[in-house]
Amino acid sequence: MATTPLLLLLLTAVFLSAEITAQPAAPAPGPAGPINITAILEKGGQFVTLIRLLNTTQIGNQINIQINSSSEGMTVLAPTDNAFQNLKPGTLNKLSPDDQVKLILYHVSPKFYTLEDLLSVSNPVRTQASGRDVGGVYGLNFTGQGNQVNVSTGIVETRLSTSLRQERPLAVYVVDKVLLPEEMFGERKISPVAPPPKSKSPDVSDDSDSSKKAAAPSQSEKSGSGEMNTGLGFGLGLVVLCLKFLF
Secondary structure, three states, rough: OOOOOOHHHHHHHHHHHHHHHHHHOOOOOOOOOOOOOOHHHHOOOHHHHHHHHHHHHOOOHHHHHHHHHOOOEEEEEEEEEHHHHHOOOOOOOOOOHHHHHHHHHEEEEEOOOOOOHHHHHOOOEOOOOOOOOOOOOEEEEEEEOOEEEEEEEOOOOEEEEEEEEEEEEEEEEEEEEOOHHHHHHOOOOOOOOOOOOOOOOOOOHHHHHHHHHHOOHHHHHHHHHHHHHHHHHHHHHHHHHHHHOOO
């Protein structure tokens, strides 16, 4: 009867194995939720100004819709709060609502790019602001070497410092400067630089010319001077004639 405990042990093991097998498997993780650019920036912790502009211009919602429906993906260059603080005072306030929209769209490319892609991309790279203004292309130029990628607008150049996200369909790279498009902030555009002084009106005379005119004698003064000299000469002639008769 010594085999009874061993038999019981085997039966217990079989029973436990069957019970474990009968338990339902853990549910598979569900599909990831929709991508939200604002949530990504909030997690980054230094993009309060950019988030505010994305909300006031409604561009944040447009990005979320396009990311989750487009096969091309998107690339966002995100200026930090320090980047906005380093702008000249009043730069953003002087922009019209439409120009503020174009400025933010200038930081968004309608295609997904890895850092390696940006090193070999054909410049200028199209942005979401391209095509909104007939007078300009609103493109970005990328250069670099190794793991360092620089971006230039023609008047601002900075490097892509870190990556908040680099997975399809959205790439988000941090930049330390606000990208100011040359089409908006170039010499002949709305750059907050005082306008050059107006040219003198043709009917306004120069001071030197006025002084010259003032110094030059008039025709009446010339004629008067001539008559005075003639009278003085005639008088002297009479005096000399009288002296001859007396002596």
